[in-house]
Amino acid sequence: MYAEGRLTGTIHTCIGQEACAVGVVTPLLDDDIIVSNHRCHGHYLARYMDIKGLVAEIMGLDSGICGGIGGSQHLYRENFYSNGIQGGMVPAALGMVLAESKKRKDSISVAFIGDGTLGQGIVYESMNIASLWSVPILFVIENNLYAQSTPISLNLAGSIADRPKSFGIEARSCGNDLEDIYATAASMTEYVRNERKPACMIINTYRLAAHSKGDDTRDFDELKHWKGNDPMLAVRTSLGPLADDLEIECRHFVDREIEGIDGSQGNHGRNSG
Amino acid sequence: MLGEDILDPYGGAFKVTKGMSSRWPERVLTTPISEAAFTGIAAGMALRGARPVIEIMFGDFITLAFDQIANHITKFSMMYNGGVECPVVIRAPMGGGRGYGPTHSQSLEKHFIGIPGLNVAPISRFHDLDSFYSHFILKESRPTLIIENKKMYGQEYIGTVTEHRIFNVDLKGGPIPSVLLTPVSTGKADVCLISYSGGGDIAIDAAEELLMEHEIHTSVLILGSLSPLPLTVLEEAITDVSQVVVVEEGSRVSGIGAEIAAALMEQCFHKLRAPIQRITSGDGIIPCAADKEARFLPGPKSVIDQVLRMPGVS
Numbered sequence A: 001m002y003a004e005g006r007l008t009g010t011i012h013t014c015i016g017q018e019a020c021a022v023g024v025v026t027p028l029l030d031d032d033i034i035v036s037n038h039r040c041h042g043h044y045l046a047r048y049m050d051i052k053g054l055v056a057e058i059m060g061l062d063s064g065i066c067g068g069i070g071g072s073q074h075l076y077r078e079n080f081y082s083n084g085i086q087g088g089m090v091p092a093a094l095g096m097v098l099a100e101s102k103k104r105k106d107s108i109s110v111a112f113i114g115d116g117t118l119g120q121g122i123v124y125e126s127m128n129i130a131s132l133w134s135v136p137i138l139f140v141i142e143n144n145l146y147a148q149s150t151p152i153s154l155n156l157a158g159s160i161a162d163r164p165k166s167f168g169i170e171a172r173s174c175g176n177d178l179e180d181i182y183a184t185a186a187s188m189t190e191y192v193r194n195e196r197k198p199a200c201m202i203i204n205t206y207r208l209a210a211h212s213k214g215d216d217t218r219d220f221d222e223l224k225h226w227k228g229n230d231p232m233l234a235v236r237t238s239l240g241p242l243a244d245d246l247e248i249e250c251r252h253f254v255d256r257e258i259e260g261i262d263g264s265q266g267n268h269g270r271n272s273g
Numbered sequence B: 001m002l003g004e005d006i007l008d009p010y011g012g013a014f015k016v017t018k019g020m021s022s023r024w025p026e027r028v029l030t031t032p033i034s035e036a037a038f039t040g041i042a043a044g045m046a047l048r049g050a051r052p053v054i055e056i057m058f059g060d061f062i063t064l065a066f067d068q069i070a071n072h073i074t075k076f077s078m079m080y081n082g083g084v085e086c087p088v089v090i091r092a093p094m095g096g097g098r099g100y101g102p103t104h105s106q107s108l109e110k111h112f113i114g115i116p117g118l119n120v121a122p123i124s125r126f127h128d129l130d131s132f133y134s135h136f137i138l139k140e141s142r143p144t145l146i147i148e149n150k151k152m153y154g155q156e157y158i159g160t161v162t163e164h165r166i167f168n169v170d171l172k173g174g175p176i177p178s179v180l181l182t183p184v185s186t187g188k189a190d191v192c193l194i195s196y197s198g199g200g201d202i203a204i205d206a207a208e209e210l211l212m213e214h215e216i217h218t219s220v221l222i223l224g225s226l227s228p229l230p231l232t233v234l235e236e237a238i239t240d241v242s243q244v245v246v247v248e249e250g251s252r253v254s255g256i257g258a259e260i261a262a263a264l265m266e267q268c269f270h271k272l273r274a275p276i277q278r279i280t281s282g283d284g285i286i287p288c289a290a291d292k293e294a295r296f297l298p299g300p301k302s303v304i305d306q307v308l309r310m311p312g313v314s
């Protein structure tokens, strides 16, 4: 679609990280707040299943959820906010839930960041205050081993889990598997909700597509290895014979959502899964 | 050289550093996503005699380094009564037109021109790359913010020429010259468009159309420095013209145009025949959608319309 000129700007897909989005968002309640980052499509879809609004937004259409003004990485709807400045939304997630807590006693907020964003000081300033003030926030770190072109070995010293722990924040890790992520998220959100304390969940994941439009300098064998760990494959296997039917149904659903979205021909037959 | 994702084979988000880390592996440091920290690290290096250059991946992210620039890098020399120098060079790609949206398309240089002790230098396609960069990296004693317009990365480099399209090209002032384009046909102009970096292209397109379609002789001054402003060059460029328009991609209020207008009024009020006009982006944020972005950012048409609206022209 870039080649056809129907998309401009940039895009960060969540291909390979779908389970992070679905697993974390599923146990949330409607009133919970989500702040997200540049890689926000999965988080948004897991929350609202609004393919039409998202695709229209990415295409810069008036019918997009932010009228085409925000575009791929600046999304807003109800309790969902994303921004393209790394780490910048984390303190806002604290502030939002502090404000909401005055209105209702059980809401929490969730802040998604990537491993690379652990380079930003504001993340630690926020963790410190979250612990100090007992802010009910779940920090979700999607560790996909890369920040843009930079491998984690050139970006990060020490352990990820020790960071929140050093602020007295409960931390747990899980793998790139939907069941595992969901189970971890369910128990950690319950902890945050009931204890009114921050927690941090680290998901060891991997992105299977390029960082943004097409810039991928990663090792081919490594990529191949992780393709074998695609969480979608595991979901398929667990669904057994239902998987094919479900996939067809999903593709039809997506096709219906985006049919004629920009007034041009529909997208039938395109790979939209 | 410090910055994010600047190592080969990637070579930086806009490929500006491509090849450098292969050639000088110990001198090219890729950093975590820590703009404040690596800007401060460069400050420390510069204080101890090194000549660091940092790349802010998108100029928008320079806000994260603002404290290091405003309260540290530009303070040291004067605060320590001239005892030290801190010649950090900060490269920042600014500007829109590529659909990157509100947080990846801005022109934030106006927030830096008022910081005492900081050079703000916009590179254009007409500047000699080598002498431009080597001046700030090797010769300057003050810190410098270099503005690179993102669109330029995909454009043809022109360099120092004596003619371009329908214009004579002259370099004015120094050490980093500004570039003055005057219509070849007359050698003088009735309207002067003042701009810098990527805005220069807008001004040149407008000036060409103003001459070809409306017979309005228009010159273009592409500034080599926004801070300090080259006042003598500016005065010379506006001498004998009846209209002056400043063209910039950033937002209007407290912008580069406002500063140039104020400076020219102080410098040579008697030479101005009409109020200086400003062409800027709209009042708001830069949309992602291509059509909305194009309407929001200034283009040749907005310049031409402004010139045609002016009394006494055409």
Ligand SMILES: Cc1ncc(C[n+]2csc(CCOP(=O)(O)OP(=O)(O)O)c2C)c(N)n1
Pocket: A038, A039, A084, A085, A086, A087, A113, A114, A115, A116, A117, A118, A144, A146, A147, A148, A211, B004, B033, B035, B057, B061, B064
């Ligand atoms: C403050 C800031 N600096 C730099 C960038 C450019 N940038 C966008 S995404 C990215 C990498 C982010 O890595 P990570 O947090 O690990 O998330 P991932 O892309 O791996 O999902 C960078 C450097 C940015 N958006 N914001």
